Amino acid sequence: xxxxxxxxxxxxxxxxxxxxxxxxxxxxxxxxxxxxxxxxxxxxxxxxxxxxxxxxxxxxxxxxxxxxxxxxxxxxxxxxxxxxxxxxxxxxxxxxxxxxxx
Amino acid sequence: xxxxxxxxxxxxxxxxxxxxxxxxxxxxxxxxxxxxxxxxxxxxxxxxxxxxxxxxxxxxxxxxxxxxxxxxxxxxxxxxxxxxxxxxxxxxxxxxxxxxxxxxxxxxxxxxxxxxxxxxxxxxxxxxxxxxxxxxxxxxxxxxxxxxxxxxxxxxxxxxxxxxxxxxxxxxxxxxxxxxxxxxxxxxxxxxxxxxxxxxxxxxxxxxxxxxxxxxxxxxxxxxxxxxxxxxxxxxxxxxxxxxxxxxxxxxxxxxxxxxxxxxxxxxxxxxxxxxxxxxxxxxxxxxxxxxxxxxxxxxxxxxxxxxxxxxxxxxxxxxxxxxxxxxxxxx
Numbered sequence: 001x002x003x004x005x006x007x008x009x010x011x012x013x014x015x016x017x018x019x020x021x022x023x024x025x026x027x028x029x030x031x032x033x034x035x036x037x038x039x040x041x042x043x044x045x046x047x048x049x050x051x052x053x054x055x056x057x058x059x060x061x062x063x064x065x066x067x068x069x070x071x072x073x074x075x076x077x078x079x080x081x082x083x084x085x086x087x088x089x090x091x092x093x094x095x096x097x098x099x100x101x102x
Numbered sequence: 103x104x105x106x107x108x109x110x111x112x113x114x115x116x117x118x119x120x121x122x123x124x125x126x127x128x129x130x131x132x133x134x135x136x137x138x139x140x141x142x143x144x145x146x147x148x149x150x151x152x153x154x155x156x157x158x159x160x161x162x163x164x165x166x167x168x169x170x171x172x173x174x175x176x177x178x179x180x181x182x183x184x185x186x187x188x189x190x191x192x193x194x195x196x197x198x199x200x201x202x203x204x205x206x207x208x209x210x211x212x213x214x215x216x217x218x219x220x221x222x223x224x225x226x227x228x229x230x231x232x233x234x235x236x237x238x239x240x241x242x243x244x245x246x247x248x249x250x251x252x253x254x255x256x257x258x259x260x261x262x263x264x265x266x267x268x269x270x271x272x273x274x275x276x277x278x279x280x281x282x283x284x285x286x287x288x289x290x291x292x293x294x295x296x297x298x299x300x301x302x303x304x305x306x307x308x309x310x311x312x313x314x315x316x317x318x319x320x321x322x323x324x325x326x327x328x329x330x331x332x333x334x335x336x337x338x339x340x341x342x343x344x345x346x347x348x349x350x351x352x353x354x355x356x357x358x359x360x361x362x363x364x365x366x367x368x369x370x371x372x373x374x375x376x377x378x379x380x381x382x383x384x385x386x387x388x389x390x391x392x393x394x395x396x397x398x399x400x401x402x403x404x405x406x407x408x409x410x411x412x413x414x415x416x417x418x419x420x421x422x423x424x425x426x427x428x429x430x431x432x433x434x
Binding site: 049095 | 162194223227
């Protein structure tokens with residue numbers, strides 16, 4: 001499994017409006033926020049219906065369970081995180097979906 | 103003053119079927135002005151995206167557009183240009199009329215129903231992850247507001263079209279939370295429409311019923327994935343995807359498109375059948391409240407098919423796209 005690595009996190013959060021989360025924290029960088037698979041940040045909020053459930057995608061290298069816990073501790077100061085999903089990469093291939101964007 | 107309409111020609115046979123629509127609308131002298139909007143493979147070259155933000159913005163600005171098919175690669179890579187457009191503009195309702203066309207031989211006669219498919223949620227949110235090697239997940243996202251607006255759209259449409267019954271397709275016996283809520287919301291919304299009969303049916307049962315006794319259905323409303331499958335099944339009942347029009351409707355924007363693919367094997371050969379695109383254009387004219395033009399165009403199309411002298415290969419004829427279009431045009 002040496003070529004199988006965690007390269008990021010999808011943190012699913014409950015938030016009224018775009019969640020206020022840090023763009024950078026230790027080794028993590030906020031790549032985007034999406035809702036129901038559609039990109040909401042960076043850039044303008046999409047047209048139409050919005051619900052109180054967002055996905056914050058953080059990317060980083062050398063992600064450990066400890067660094068994940070540290071990130072969640074920071075996030076939960078402002079928002080309710082509902083679920084965390086690790087993003088895996090194997091042999092250079094991402095094993096997770098991108099969001100919808102143009 | 104002419105109404106400006108976006109035209110996204112798309113890939114494969116897209117430019118040919120769009121040309122047929124432009125020719126017929128022009129023949130009728132309908133007050134429309136076409137605004138070319140890039141998408142598909144040409145946009146990948148110029149904008150590095152099959153559905154660039156500038157095209158989405160242009161469609162949004164115009165409010166109404168007609169679109170040819172765009173290709174979607176299977177497997178890793180870009181997401182569907184269609185889904186990007188639908189989600190970006192919140193075109194939450196996919197409307198697919200299923201109406202028998204005289205002259206096309208099918209097992210059932212006089213079919214007349216409409217499928218309303220939720221267009222922005224369900225597994226089409228395409229939130230997928232590998233959980234462990236060889237273990238994948240795709241999240242099925244169903245929301246209460248998303249369920250309510252599609253149910254309401256179906257009932258409103260049924261009432262406007264003077265239809266009698268709305269049927270909700272679901273799998274609530276297995277997916278008790280997602281489909282259970284979808285069904286629950288449908289039943290709640292139905293109470294606002296006492297003049298319409300509201301029924302529901304499990305998705306596997308509806309597939310069986312549709313191929314045995316389709317006449318029992320009127321308006322069908324369902325989620326994204328079931329709608330995708332059931333609407334193609336229903337298109338098969340009236341002669342295939344080549345003769346089924348469709349529309350994607352939001353609160354502010356509407357995009358009318360043929361529901362079939364790009365047919366790369368016959369692209370550029372002048373052999374494609376533009377019927378689905380013409381029927382989508384008929385829906386667009388109705389949406390624009392240009393009912394006289396809509397009736398005229400549908401009538402000329404149906405008469406040409408019934409006449410049978412100038413049919414394309416998929417309808418067992420030998421006519422080219424241009425000959426078929428010319429035959430319709432001559433009736434306008």
